[in-house]
Amino acid sequence: MLAWMQEAAKMNPFSSPFMSVKCQALENGARPLIPNRNIVAASVEESDSCEFGSNKYFLLCGLGGILSCGITHTGITPLDLVKCRIQVDPQKYKSVFNGFRVTFAEDGTRGLVKGWAPTFFGYSIQGMFKFGLYEVFKVQYSTLVGEEIAYEYRTSLYLISSASAEFFADIGLAPFEAAKVRIQTMPGYADTLRQAVPKMYIDEGLTGFYKGLVPLWMRQIPYTMMKFACFERTVELLYKYVVPKPRSECNKSEQLVVTFAAGYIAGVFCAIVSHPADTVVSKLNQEKGATAGQVLKKLGFGGVWKGLGPRIIMIGTLTAAQWFIYDAVKVWLRMPRPPPPEMPESLKKKYGLA
Template sequence: MSTAASSQTTKSAAAAQHFFFGLGSGVASAVLLQPLDLLKTRTQQSGQHPSSLLGYWRELRQSPQPIRAFWRGTLPSSLRTGFGSALYFSSLNAIRQFLQTSNAFSQRIHASSASSSLPTLTPTANLVAGAVARTWAGFVMMPLTVIKVRFESSLYSYPSMWAAVRDIHRSHGLRGFFSGFGATAIRDGPYAGMYVSIYEMLKKRLASLASGGSRSSSSSAEGSRAMTASVASSVNFVSAISAGAACSAISNPIDVCKTRIQLQPQRYRNLFHAGYRMVVEEGFGSLWRGLALRMSRKALSSALSWTIYEELIRRYTASYGGAGRSLKSV
């Protein structure tokens, strides 16, 4: 096999690993955190008969099958989050690989102060890479997002995903499956861009602090080693949960508008119309409905997804020598 063909095969294998590792981390976080996502959707769904978080919690607990009620919408949520994460992580890695080829965008970090095997870029490059990758993944997964939100809402009682598909198509046509995409892109693009930039910044600083003490008290040979897996996972988890909480708080008003558009597209035509109508009819506070739930859910989801994803990449890198080193550069 030629060198070029071997290199192409290695890159394809690396891309597949990023896709499947992203899929696994997305499904895991979606299943574990579905009750928080469902409650967040319920609190944001309508201002006509608003209920408190405690009220929705009691309503779900008193249902005949409370466990099933709390995890309603898990299938579309898992499909959407799982494949969305797979597309996002694989696209993000491809974009970061491309940007890393330019000396203007790449950064070099000593192995002993790094908690990741992923490319390291400048804050601006991370901002652009995160925004582009998330917007692309959001567009592809938009139909599943609409179905997921409707399943979680109490405004609809679909018996199956196929019933939801038929109802959306009958009522709104193909356009109905992309309701709220504008709001989603405006929310997710800046969110993901800020998230990746803040996450990488925090990760670098915390990793430097975590490895600084050990290097000062160890030999030069030991100091050149990368940090242990447990320390690296802790650094990644703390960085991810902090970045997720901060970015979700900033983007919450857009998220509420997006939810309204997807649930009631005739009543809320677009992002600006939804925001204006909500403020006029329900007050400025309506834009911050579900903030605590969204911060909790997004922070935990981001922490789980990124930590699992990075740990899988890290273990693959450590286990497969040459193939793993190719992942590091991809």
């Protein structure tokens, strides 16, 4: 019992995750689970709570995704609400500040948080699959192609792994996203998730929950591919050219600062790449019986870029916060956190760099 209580005390969320670490290379010729990714040793005082690439590791990654996406998306519900309303009714909601002012005047403070419940549940489910399956696919694909190809084509590896994960994540998100958009953009339709779900089922059946799935894939898969690939490569470049010391010499708080910076840079690109499809999703869920092609034709080229400014602010901050929380959860749970990839010795010899 005493040992269990000591372990629980170590894992409590109020203890500081920023403990000094000692990064060591693999010894005794041990082979890493992911080619070319040496496991970072945990703190001097503690060992890792799980083995890298184990089922427990992947489950904890999923938990990190739940906290990362659920908390951040719910926290920016007011900005998301105004962004959606600008997309579907730009005549009434002319800008971000105007949108906040009009919404507050009509619905008060409570009106600014409309749709928080489907946002929280939908993006928690999406985050679990997005981050958890990304780690799974990255390990599996790396093992499949071998360490040399995994290193030389690592950007492609990140893109394929993230796209595979997001495909499944959006299936879980779609029903909640459909309910959220209706709550936020259709006055009088419903005020809560409990009101919206039965009404959607009566009006449109099960198909109503998934009519926006394909546009959601069009929005989220490019977004996630950019989010993960840009983040991974930005982290690599920051440690190589910006951070004045090697990652192995950075403490965990310094590593989390790098994580946040790389996440924000990735978020800006994510917003631009995925915005047209985001506009189509918002408009599609507002108009009954419309198809993605009809909505796209009606909006035109200029229409699909409405609300890009607030979305860059929203997605940049959101992506940075998500990566920060996800990495902080790994620190808190004492999970293995491999450093950026390095060229394997076989490739160094092949290119005469050994």
